[in-house]
Amino acid sequence: MQNMTVDEMSSEEQKQFEEFKRLKFIEQTQAKIARMECDCLSPVAEKSALRQLCREGDRLRMGGIVVFPAFVKSCVGFLGNDPQCSLIAAISYPHGTDTTEVKAQAVKRAVKDGVDEVEVCVPYAVLKEGNMAYFKRECKKLAKAVRPRALRLYIDCSLLSEREVLRAAACAAENGVDAIRLSECGTPMISAVKGAVKDKCLIKSEAHTQSEAETAMMMGATLVSCKNAVEICSSMLTEAQE
Numbered sequence: 615m616q617n618m619t620v621d622e623m624s625s626e627e628q629k630q631f632e633e634f635k636r637l638k639f640i641e642q643t644q645a646k647i648a649r650m651e652c653d654c655l656s657p658v659a660e661k662s663a664l665r666q667l668c669r670e671g672d673r674l675r676m677g678g679i680v681v682f683p684a685f686v687k688s689c690v691g692f693l694g695n696d697p698q699c700s701l702i703a704a705i706s707y708p709h710g711t712d713t714t715e716v717k718a719q720a721v722k723r724a725v726k727d728g729v730d731e732v733e734v735c736v737p738y739a740v741l742k743e744g745n746m747a748y749f750k751r752e753c754k755k756l757a758k759a760v761r762p763r764a765l766r767l768y769i770d771c772s773l774l775s776e777r778e779v780l781r782a783a784a785c786a787a788e789n790g791v792d793a794i795r796l797s798e799c800g801t802p803m804i805s806a807v808k809g810a811v812k813d814k815c816l817i818k819s820e821a822h823t824q825s826e827a828e829t830a831m832m833m834g835a836t837l838v839s840c841k842n843a844v845e846i847c848s849s850m851l852t853e854a855q856e
Contacts, residue, residue: 643854644675649836650827651678651818652843654685655704661688668692670844671699674851677837678702680733683724690728700730707768710735714752718759731764732756733795738773741782749782750789757790764792766818771799779803780810787811793818793837801833808834824850 623631654667664681668689671679678700681689686703693701703724706712712720714737721732734756740748757765767786771779783794793816796803804819811817818837821827824846827838840846 640851640854643850646828646831647674647847647850648677649831649838650676650843650847651680651700651702651837651839652676653680653704653839653841655680655682655707657682659685664689665692667844670848672697674844674847675699676843676847678731680704680839682707683720683727683729686724686727686729701728702731702733702766703727703729704768705732705734707733707735708770710737710768711739714748714755717752718755721756721759721765725760725763729763731766731792732760733766733768735768735770736782736786738770741774741778746781746785750785753786753789753791765790766793766795767791768795768797770797771803772797776803776806780806783807784810787814791815795837795839796820796835801829804830804833804835 652667652671654664659681664685667679669692672693675698679689680702681704683703683705686701689701693699705720705724706717717734721734724732737749737752753767767782769779769782774782779796779799786794787810794807794811795818796807797820799819804817808817816836817834818839819830819835820839821830822840822842827840827846830838
């Protein structure tokens, strides 16, 4: 049976084989969807839009939904008692110019409000100056503030040189950061950062299309964020189920 070709199978065996392939494809697609996250980072996001996003993210079993701290409580309610996707709060977004103390307080409040993880923007000016002692302290304070939840750092690669990005990523991985989100980066940067963190933390990238998302995953991104993730994931699941 192991070496039997499809043509040598009976009609019933062929049906079972085709059904097995279909279910396997759905399983593989669902695994990809579980690595996709959707941003809702509009300052004028309405509750109806957040409710719909939470409903769709939960239905599709996406990896997560990223919102501003002010929307966390509402989204916790929309997701209900047994959510199928994570809720992530974007802290000090998009420029990371708050002090470490302000960031830590925002992290604690987000955790109290029910968030699963936080994404905190790195202090770009500090990194440009090469003040790694400050950055190391910030990573440790944020890692302590987020317990027992997970800490991610958000890095806009267009604001730093490649050397500065890699240095920040390596430092973060050594000081309690669970994942690093890379924005405005090409696929070579994903691979470079993955090498810098040496599997001590996860890599999250961004994409606009399903093809870009799959390429990012192949280059080492565990998670991929898309503003249109719901549409992409819905299309992927529909295709797999047909």
